[in-house]
Amino acid sequence: MLFQVAYRNVLRNWKRSLIIILAIASGLWGGIVASAVFFAMTDESVRAALDSRISHVQIHHPDFLESRSMRDGMSDPEGMLETLRLSVRVRAATARVVLEGMASTAETAVGVTIFGINPDQEKDVTTIASKLVEGSYFEDGKEHRAVIGGELARKLGARLRSKVVLSTQDVDGNIVATSVRVVGIFRTESTPFDETAVFVRRQELEKLVGTVDFVHEVAIVLNSPDQLEAATVDLQELFPGLAVQSWKALAPELGYMNDFIGIYLEVFLAIIIFAMLFGITNTMLMSVLDRIREFGVLSAIGMKGGRVFAMIMLESMVLSLTGAVLGIAAGAGTVALLGETGIDLAAFAEGLRGYGYVEQFYPAMPFVFYQHIIIWVLLAAFSASLYPAWKAIRLDPAQAVRTY
Amino acid sequence: MALIELQNVDKIYDAGSVPVHALKDLTLEIGRGEFTAVVGPSGSGKTTMLNVVGGLDRPTSGTVTLDGKEISHFRRSELVDFRLRHIGFVFQAYNLIPVLTAEENVEFIMLLQGRPKRERRRVVRELLEAVGLGDKMTSHVSELSGGQQQRVAVARALASRPSFVLADEPTANLDSAAASTLLDIMEQLNRERNMTFVFSTHDPRVVDRARRVVRLVDGRLSEDLTRDAR
Numbered sequence: 001m002l003f004q005v006a007y008r009n010v011l012r013n014w015k016r017s018l019i020i021i022l023a024i025a026s027g028l029w030g031g032i033v034a035s036a037v038f039f040a041m042t043d044e045s046v047r048a049a050l051d052s053r054i055s056h057v058q059i060h061h062p063d064f065l066e067s068r069s070m071r072d073g074m075s076d077p078e079g080m081l082e083t084l085r086l087s088v089r090v091r092a093a094t095a096r097v098v099l100e101g102m103a104s105t106a107e108t109a110v111g112v113t114i115f116g117i118n119p120d121q122e123k124d125v126t127t128i129a130s131k132l133v134e135g136s137y138f139e140d141g142k143e144h145r146a147v148i149g150g151e152l153a154r155k156l157g158a159r160l161r162s163k164v165v166l167s168t169q170d171v172d173g174n175i176v177a178t179s180v181r182v183v184g185i186f187r188t189e190s191t192p193f194d195e196t197a198v199f200v201r202r203q204e205l206e207k208l209v210g211t212v213d214f215v216h217e218v219a220i221v222l223n224s225p226d227q228l229e230a231a232t233v234d235l236q237e238l239f240p241g242l243a244v245q246s247w248k249a250l251a252p253e254l255g256y257m258n259d260f261i262g263i264y265l266e267v268f269l270a271i272i273i274f275a276m277l278f279g280i281t282n283t284m285l286m287s288v289l290d291r292i293r294e295f296g297v298l299s300a301i302g303m304k305g306g307r308v309f310a311m312i313m314l315e316s317m318v319l320s321l322t323g324a325v326l327g328i329a330a331g332a333g334t335v336a337l338l339g340e341t342g343i344d345l346a347a348f349a350e351g352l353r354g355y356g357y358v359e360q361f362y363p364a365m366p367f368v369f370y371q372h373i374i375i376w377v378l379l380a381a382f383s384a385s386l387y388p389a390w391k392a393i394r395l396d397p398a399q400a401v402r403t404y
Numbered sequence: 405m406a407l408i409e410l411q412n413v414d415k416i417y418d419a420g421s422v423p424v425h426a427l428k429d430l431t432l433e434i435g436r437g438e439f440t441a442v443v444g445p446s447g448s449g450k451t452t453m454l455n456v457v458g459g460l461d462r463p464t465s466g467t468v469t470l471d472g473k474e475i476s477h478f479r480r481s482e483l484v485d486f487r488l489r490h491i492g493f494v495f496q497a498y499n500l501i502p503v504l505t506a507e508e509n510v511e512f513i514m515l516l517q518g519r520p521k522r523e524r525r526r527v528v529r530e531l532l533e534a535v536g537l538g539d540k541m542t543s544h545v546s547e548l549s550g551g552q553q554q555r556v557a558v559a560r561a562l563a564s565r566p567s568f569v570l571a572d573e574p575t576a577n578l579d580s581a582a583a584s585t586l587l588d589i590m591e592q593l594n595r596e597r598n599m600t601f602v603f604s605t606h607d608p609r610v611v612d613r614a615r616r617v618v619r620l621v622d623g624r625l626s627e628d629l630t631r632d633a634r
Contacts, residue, residue: 293497302485302487398455
């Protein structure tokens, strides 16, 4: 019957109850949609960065990432790839020559990173081939071909089929150069990458710098990306003298984004619910102050403080959960709709790419967050009932009945 | 042994700078089955006396013994429990729970006592029929007249199987017919169930029906008359 009394009391001043229910519902709706947008934007940006550039795990000479020297490479890449293919952890792998250099056209010269790749292997590891906005991905089979980032093309004033001179140091430290023709222009979610990346065939780059089967980077895609740490440890055991690093170590900013997005969302929702707490408290306090005589009578006839508290808490729960259910339903519905249609921020693409964010994404909210919202709301409802309940329990029944 | 026993009870309220001496050395005994009216002018201490007897207020000095238990030093929670199990209250303004129906209002107090549902349902029906509201059981409080609400309040007061019922100005808000009906019912309950009623009242209709009239003036007992003596 306490529950009956509680929900009837909520209906008793239905306008006041409706206002706080709508406030809770709209606050949660906004919070859920904003969280889902932020979550998807971050999650898809991290995934896009891994797919297009970083992959899950990379292997380097222990000094390479520090020195970026062409001498800090790894020999026998085919043997390494063969070993990786035999690992159950690995879905695909590719070996790259990575050299710092210069790309020049008649107009200008720009510092670049030249990747010597095996296009067929690379297709299984990165999505550059699918990010082409012009041209093709080394499909004509001819030599001296390059695929470059869209931003780099813009800076160089280069277009499809333009000639670009790539210069770098050879194995003896001499400056060497080669002329390549642009056959493909790609655009990823990262402007900094698109400004500096040049892909050429590995054998051509090795020939230019005078090395054979000597690579700087092996990029790996795992079968189970969620077992990243365990896989990294396993792969390190396969290559004890080399640096085997997960993407979280290679791109710590993405690692933080990925690890902390959940915490950010929890904090964000907690702040929204914390703000609601004051609204619920205010409503419950008004409700108690309106009914001082009634609480006095209840105390007079023998209702103990614990039951008064339970009744007020139930009222607070009924209000809060009604608002929460409406807010979650509206929020989940909106997220599902946006998850189908997607959000296209093409108008802000330049700015977003500068920070490595994707411009089109599909909002989603992990189910666990909805569970957490319910828990947060229950905690808020409980907290919101404390002060009003304390007021009601501390009433002097004789005075409450006589005065109010 | 008296059911209600006040010994040298003083009650002083700290109302700002001037303390108000509401009850002065009040000694009084009320036996089981009495039908007693406490009368007196406004400010004479009637309501204070009922509050002290009802365990809603503690005396400043003196002792209050109810049904053999000295309650003056009970803790707050003990008083609440004592009220639940031993005292029935009827208030001037009815003070029913507005969101409940007549039967739910009567049942509520038994729920607080933890009595089984079957018993609660039986007692609700019996009491509402006894106060002439057998056909209004499922009516919401707001659908009842003042007289009917006060009869529900009487049924609620009796539902807890109290040792006695305290009624503070029970007829003050009722017209003559409703007041008469209510008094008939309370007299009948007093007679048939030997239920003790103590009223504070200004209402001569109640005084006329009371078998004992206790008059307070300035917090002191000034007159204590039985019907035969009046």
